[in-house]
Amino acid sequence: MDIKKHRTLFLLGGIFIVLVLIYLALSSHQRGADESDAGEGSQIQVCDLGDLSSFQFTDQSTGTGMSFVKEDGTWYVADDRDIPLAQTYIDAMENTYASLTATRQIDDPDSLSDYGLESPSYTVQATDTEGNTTTFSIGDAAKEDYYLTVDGAQSPVYTVSSSAVSVLQYDMDTLVKKDTMPSIGSGNLLTAEITENGQTTTYSSDDEEQSDTISTIAGGYGAMALTDLASYHATAEELTSFGLDEASRTTVKLTYQESSGSSDSDSGDDSGDSDSLTYTLYLGSDSGDGTRYVQVQDSDLVYLVSSDVLNNLLGTGNSTEE
Structure with missing residues (x-):
């Protein structure tokens, strides 16, 4: 009889231990579920x-x-x-x-x-x-x-x-929302008018002797990026300090053939010819770190652009459009 009692107690003890282990496992699982992913694909x-x-x-x-x-x-x-x-x-x-x-x-x-x-x-x-x-x-x-x-x-x-x-x-x-740049390359650049110190020089794609210069200007434009900003809305005082006031700035006016199927009406001024558009940039002074101040006509934003790239845009560099 004593042996039976011991066996019963032993059996009950084993069952109790199993139940405790099951409880601990379930509790651990529940805690893990509380801190686990909500489920694949769910939030x-x-x-x-x-x-x-x-x-x-x-x-x-x-x-x-x-x-x-x-x-x-x-x-x-x-x-x-x-x-x-x-x-x-x-x-x-x-x-x-x-x-x-x-x-x-x-x-x-x-x-x-x-x-x-x-x-x-x-x-x-x-x-x-x-x-x-x-x-x-x-x-x-x-x-x-x-x-x-x-x-x-x-x-x-x-x-x-x-x-x-x-x-x-x-x-x-x-x-900041940047100014847009129309697609201009040597294949659709018609003329480039560069005005500096009151003097205007015009380069034309129709002039074979100027074809290399036109390619250099187009290459400079293609390498230009309007991303680095010097001012978000330049005041008159800032424009003067940037060399972008009317008396100091260099004006680059590009007349180009609009690409087929595209519209650049927001990027430049309508030249009056339905087959061509113009895009005008103002170039200011050197910033002192290898860049110059640049502004798009009718925009308040002022950018910093590589001086080497702008030299090509002005036709004075020795690179051509790739």
């Missing part, structure tokens, strides 16, 4: 703010940031609405944070400092059309994602796609 909705009226972010490592406001569907720099913005970039910021999704939700996180959220890398503020502001704090990287909290909450902690950070990593030069 966790962090917020749904609708349309935004303002958006700003700060890079805490540098103390720099940007602030934008939206009016009548158009985004502007909050403190300088004369800067022309390429709307696509700001739209991407709005689309990301107005309806932010996460790949994980950690409901019982450790200390925020463990996720880099006590001193976040980025702070983002998104304000909806009702004036409600939501603040996002972005911490350390979590493999391909980043940790994030909302409105300073201790929990939950989310992990969000790296796109939530990459949409913030643009400088103002990238966000």
Whole structure:
């Protein structure tokens, strides 16, 4: 009888241990599920703010940031609405944070400092059309994602796609809407008029003796990039300091044949001939670092362009269009 009792107790003890192990396994699995991916192809909705009226972010490592406001569907720099913005970039910021999704939700996180959220890398503020502001704090990287909290909450902690950070990593030069450049090459450049110090020199593709110069000018134009900005909307004083005031600047007026099937009506002035268009640039002084100041006619933007490239544009270089 004693032996039977011992066997029964032993059996019950074994069953109890198995049940404990099953419980611990299930608990561990559940905790893992709470902090695991929401499932292949699925996302966790962090917020749904609708349309935004303002958006700003700060890079805490540098103390720099940007602030934008939206009016009548158009985004502007909050403190300088004369800067022309390429709307696509700001739209991407709005689309990301107005309806932010996460790949994980950690409901019982450790200390925020463990996720880099006590001193976040980025702070983002998104304000909806009702004036409600939501603040996002972005911490350390979590493999391909980043940790994030909302409105300073201790929990939950989310992990969000790296796109939530990459949409913030643009400088103002990238966000500014640049002037367009029509397609001009030696095959469709008709004439180039260069005016400097009150004197105008005209080069024509019809003049065989000037064909090399026309190719050099076309090559200089083709190598030119309007990307590096010196001013987003130059004042009269700045234009003078850049050598771009009317008395100092060099004017380059290119008349070209419009490419078949394309339209460059926004890129230059209509010459009055339905078969040709003109594109006018102003060249200023040397900036001191191997570039010169350049402005497109009727634009407030001022660019920095390689002096060597501009020498070719002026027909004084020794390169030809490839």
